[in-house]
Structures are given as structure tokens and as C-alpha cells.
Amino acid sequence: MRARSPFRDRLGPAPGSAWRARWFHIIFGHEDAAGRRFDVLLIIAILGSIAVAVMDTVASAHARYGALFYALEWAFTLAFTLEYIMRIVVVDRPWRYVRSFFGAVDLLAVLPTWISLIAVGSQYLLVVRALRILRIFRILKLTRYVGEADLLWYTLVRARRKVLVFFSVILTLVLIFGALMYLIEGPEDGFTSIPTSMYWAIVTMTTVGFGDITPKTPLGKLITSLIILIGYSIIAVPTGIFTAELAAGMRAKRKHIACERCGQNEHEGDADYCRLCGAELPAAEK
Numbered sequence: 001m002r003a004r005s006p007f008r009d010r011l012g013p014a015p016g017s018a019w020r021a022r023w024f025h026i027i028f029g030h031e032d033a034a035g036r037r038f039d040v041l042l043i044i045a046i047l048g049s050i051a052v053a054v055m056d057t058v059a060s061a062h063a064r065y066g067a068l069f070y071a072l073e074w075a076f077t078l079a080f081t082l083e084y085i086m087r088i089v090v091v092d093r094p095w096r097y098v099r100s101f102f103g104a105v106d107l108l109a110v111l112p113t114w115i116s117l118i119a120v121g122s123q124y125l126l127v128v129r130a131l132r133i134l135r136i137f138r139i140l141k142l143t144r145y146v147g148e149a150d151l152l153w154y155t156l157v158r159a160r161r162k163v164l165v166f167f168s169v170i171l172t173l174v175l176i177f178g179a180l181m182y183l184i185e186g187p188e189d190g191f192t193s194i195p196t197s198m199y200w201a202i203v204t205m206t207t208v209g210f211g212d213i214t215p216k217t218p219l220g221k222l223i224t225s226l227i228i229l230i231g232y233s234i235i236a237v238p239t240g241i242f243t244a245e246l247a248a249g250m251r252a253k254r255k256h257i258a259c260e261r262c263g264q265n266e267h268e269g270d271a272d273y274c275r276l277c278g279a280e281l282p283a284a285e286k
Contacts, residue, residue, distance in 0.1 A: 023086060024090040024091065028090075028091075042083065042141075046142055048072070049072075049073070049109075052069050052072050052073055052076065077110055081114075083106070084107065084110060106141065109141055152246070155242060155246045156242075158245045158248075162241045163241060163242075173205070174201045174205065177201040177227055178198035178200070181201065182194050184215075184219050185216065185217060185220045190213040191213065204224060204231065207228060207231050207232065259281065262277040262279070
């Protein structure tokens with residue numbers, strides 16, 4: 001169901017207690033049937049809580065099943081709270097888990113509902129509504145069950161400087177074109193300020209084109225055409241950056257083992273058999 005997580009290896013079970021070690025392997029591992037059952041039940045609970053949070057925003061469903069949604073939400077919240085406490089109890093370094101990405105996600109999964117008990121009263125209705133919507137972030141809890149999530153995150157980290165440079169260039173272009181359109185078109189045509197013109201430049205460069213602000217002058221239309229062409233040319237840049245880094249990461253994870261039958265020397269990291277001829281790879285190098 002999920003690949004062996006380096007996050008699990010960094011934590012380790014709490015020492016000196018057999019039951020803690022057992023529950024650590026159930027909660028963080030999947031080597032045995034108990035761990036796999038825990039994973040399946042947790043995934044079902046996550047998906048169920050997301051469904052409740054989404055359906056609760058539908059007025060007709062809330063009017064008819066509001067009490068049921070409320071009861072289910074608290075059932076899920078209590079279950080996730082117990083899970084969060086158990087994760088803290090069974091690891092050897094609780095604060096490392098609490099400060100980790102998944103620790104923050106697990107806390108976010110239960111915090112909104114508990115805070116809604118404190119934020120009561122008409123003046124807090126908007127806050128409570130926002131907290132209820134935050135429950136959809138429980139979907140992030142599913143990322144730990146995707147074996148390739150570590151590879152995607154590693155790819156994003158490796159490509160962060162290139163992506164940052166790309167967005168810096170885009171921001172510069174947006175600022176320049178926004179200032180030009182504010183100067184050329186002016187407030188009478190809807191370009192009331194440079195920030196408003198920048199919003200128009202972003203919408204135009206991404207080829208969305210809401211149409212709420214449009215240029216009227218010939219020079220403005222010429223610049224608009226140029227922005228659209230630039231937008232089409234740069235859409236593929238971040239995709240190319242990410243794809244190149246992802247391919248490099250996948251190549252780095254491959255095992256360079258020569259197949260004894262056909263000589264193929266590149267295989268996936270968890271491969272036991274040759275990807276070309278199907279022969280079993282050398283046992284000593286698996």
C-alpha cells in the first residue's frame with residue numbers, strides 16, 4: 001500500500017516498552033496484517049471525514065442531515081485525536097514528530113473542530129465557518145500512503161531555485177506590463193491603479209481572460225497581444241523544469257545492476273526481476 005518511509009526510520013519506537021513498540025509498527029508500518037488494516041481504516045476515515053465536510057456545505061443536505069453530519073464530524077475528530085495522541089506516545093522523539101510535516105497535518109486535521117468549541121457566539125460565525133472548511137485539509141493525511149510522494153517532494157526541493165527564478169521573471173514582467181497599461185489606458189478604461197493593471201496582466205498572461213478589464217487603445221491592444229504570446233511561450237517552462245528534475249530523481253533511484261541474462265544494467269529501486277527479459281536479478285545485489 002505504501003513504500004517504506006524514511007520519516008518512520010528517523011523517528012523509531014519509544015524504548016523500554018513492548019506495547020509501544022508494537023503500536024509503533026502498527027501505526028507507522030505496514031509489514032504485517034495489523035499495520036495494513038490500520039492503514040485501510042485510516043484511509044476510509046479520512047475519505048469519510050472529507051465527504052462529510054464537503055456535503056455539510058450543501059444547504060439542502062445540511063438542512064436534512066445536519067445533526068448526522070455533526071455527530072459524524074465529532075466521531076472522526078475523536079478518532080483522529082486519538083490517533084494523533086498515539087503517534088506522539090509511541091515514538092521515541094515526540095517533538096520531532098510534532099514539528100514534522102505529517103505531525104502538523106495530523107494536528108490540522110483535529111484542531112479546527114476543537115477550536116470551534118471555543119469560538120462560539122454570533123461574532124465568531126465567520127471564524128467557525130472557516131474552521132469547518134479547514135477540515136478538507138485532512139486530505140493531506142493521505143500523502144503518507146503514496147509511495148512516490150517522497151520523490152515528488154524531493155523533485156520540488158531540487159527545482160526550487162529554478163522555479164524561484166522563473167516566478168521572479170514572471171513577476172517582473174507583470175509589474176512592467178501592468179505599469180505600461182496603467183500609463184497607456186488609464187483609469188477611464190478600468191486600469192485604475194498599477195495593482196489593478198497587474199491583476200489584468202496576470203489574467204492575460206495566463207490566457208484566462210476574464211474580460212472584466214479590457215484595453216481600448218490600439219497601443220494597449222498591441223501590448224495585450226504581445227502579453228498573450230509571451231504567456232503561451234512560458235506556460236511550458238515550469239512543467240519542463242519539474243519534469244527534468246523528476247526524470248533525474250527517478251534515474252538516481254534506479255539500481256545499476258547488470259542482468260545476467262540480457263545485460264540490462266538499470267532497474268527500478270524495488271525491482272527483483274529484469275525489466276527487459278524477466279530474469280531474476282542477482283540475489284547478492286538486491
